[in-house]
Amino acid sequence: MRGPDSLGRGWWRRNVWGLVAVVPTLALMLAAAGYSDLEFWQRGKPQVVRPAADGVAEFAGLRMRVAELAPATDLKRGGDRPFVVPDNMTAWRVVLDVEGPTDLGPDEVVYCDISIEDTAGNRYGDQPRELSSARTPLGNCNPENSPVPAGSGRYQTVAHFVTPRGVEIAAVRVFFGGVDQTRYVRFDR
Amino acid sequence: MKLLRWLGSAVFVLAALAAAQAVQTAEPTLNDARRPFPVVGQVGEDVHARTFTARVQQVRCAAALKIGEHVLDTQGVWIVAKLRVGARSEPTSIAYAAARDAADRVFQTTDRVSLDLVTGGLTMQPGLPYEGEIAIEVPTAAAGGLILLLADNSIDQRLDSMTEIPLPISDGSACSPEPTTLLAARAVS
Numbered sequence: 001m002r003g004p005d006s007l008g009r010g011w012w013r014r015n016v017w018g019l020v021a022v023v024p025t026l027a028l029m030l031a032a033a034g035y036s037d038l039e040f041w042q043r044g045k046p047q048v049v050r051p052a053a054d055g056v057a058e059f060a061g062l063r064m065r066v067a068e069l070a071p072a073t074d075l076k077r078g079g080d081r082p083f084v085v086p087d088n089m090t091a092w093r094v095v096l097d098v099e100g101p102t103d104l105g106p107d108e109v110v111y112c113d114i115s116i117e118d119t120a121g122n123r124y125g126d127q128p129r130e131l132s133s134a135r136t137p138l139g140n141c142n143p144e145n146s147p148v149p150a151g152s153g154r155y156q157t158v159a160h161f162v163t164p165r166g167v168e169i170a171a172v173r174v175f176f177g178g179v180d181q182t183r184y185v186r187f188d189r
Numbered sequence: 190m191k192l193l194r195w196l197g198s199a200v201f202v203l204a205a206l207a208a209a210q211a212v213q214t215a216e217p218t219l220n221d222a223r224r225p226f227p228v229v230g231q232v233g234e235d236v237h238a239r240t241f242t243a244r245v246q247q248v249r250c251a252a253a254l255k256i257g258e259h260v261l262d263t264q265g266v267w268i269v270a271k272l273r274v275g276a277r278s279e280p281t282s283i284a285y286a287a288a289r290d291a292a293d294r295v296f297q298t299t300d301r302v303s304l305d306l307v308t309g310g311l312t313m314q315p316g317l318p319y320e321g322e323i324a325i326e327v328p329t330a331a332a333g334g335l336i337l338l339l340a341d342n343s344i345d346q347r348l349d350s351m352t353e354i355p356l357p358i359s360d361g362s363a364c365s366p367e368p369t370t371l372l373a374a375r376a377v378s
Contacts, residue, residue, distance in 0.1 A: 088378035089317065115280075122315040125280035129311060130376060164316035 046175070048186045057185045060110045060176040061100060062141070066187045068095035069116075069172060072160055075134040083134040085162070091131060092116060092124075092161040094172050098141060102153040111178055112141035114159040117171040126159035136160040141174075225340060225351035232357055238350040240281040240341045241313070246320075247271040248356045250332055250364035254324055254371060256302050265328040266364045267299075268356065270337060271372060272306060275318030283307045284343035286323055288356065290331040295338070299326050306374040308343065321374030332361025 004010055012019075051057035055065045072093035075083035085091045094114055101108075117123050126139050138145045139159025146155035163169070174185040216222075230236030232245045248270050254261040261267075274283055286307040287297040298304055305311050306321035313319055327335065337354040340346040358364075 086376065086378070121278060123279040124314050125312065128280075128314050130314070130317065162314055162317065167316070 047183045049183050059185050060179040063099040064096050067097045089162045094159045096157045099154050113175045114139050115173045119168045119170045124161045128162045130162045223347040225346045227353045228350050229353045236352045244273045251369040252366045253368035255368035260368050263326050266361045268325045271322045273320045276313040276315045280312050285340040287338045288325045288335040291334040296327045320377045322372040329361035333359045
């Protein structure tokens, strides 16, 4: 700290603007550090892609719509024996009509992950342990698992879920993690 | 005067460096700063982690486990905890279960027997809880004052919640000499 300069200004007067600038600079530094954390957090929350007015959503090179969302009361075990869902649960079936390119090779199939969401915001995954004894197809958007012939690029994918009895389903979510981890398709009921 | 000013500046710089070093030394290590967020509860009460809820219903210790016709003995003791666990709002597994002793040593659940409830790949759906027992092998001297740790990630528990539930065993030498059986995981209503 030197003494007054030729204009008679002391250290504090000479550096007043620098000192004033320290406050917004610190604020900017903290904001920049926080922004990267905020962006990381937002990336963990995929954005919603909604279907058009006709109920069809286009995503990951596929066109899809929900053909069925209903309790599954006709599940079967091996040997075609009926599968009885425990009293405290409801089994659900989601059927998606899917339309994709007709000339896909086996390595070009786009896989999806379907889940359902109830009115309280709880999310349920397919292939639950509770239905492991039932014969259910893999609902992963692969045409090979379609219950109807996958002709002309049109096929179905079917997924099954369990929820506690009495739960109302609000939406079907379709996630294509291998294509885009930042968005998912949401069909509100 | 000039020499004094130069010496003063040098002392100031050295003091600043020493202060920075002190701050850096006093800071927690990266692993410490990112340690799990403890959620502390007691036996018999629901403990709510970020993704799951757990309740320790009973705890016992024994000199051996009886798995079918096989008896698994140990040089220490087996800690057996009966748990009721459930997913909170999305499909969840409890892939990490361990006990921490008074000396901060951590003993993970045994891999000598399959524990379906934790670490065994059981994915729970919201509102559909499971019950079952887990077993942890610990030195006899460590059995008193154990804390049960549960988390949903088997590999990395940092920056996420982890339940910490003290287990009411005071003396490992008082454990039952008889083999004890394990209750398998089952869905409960």
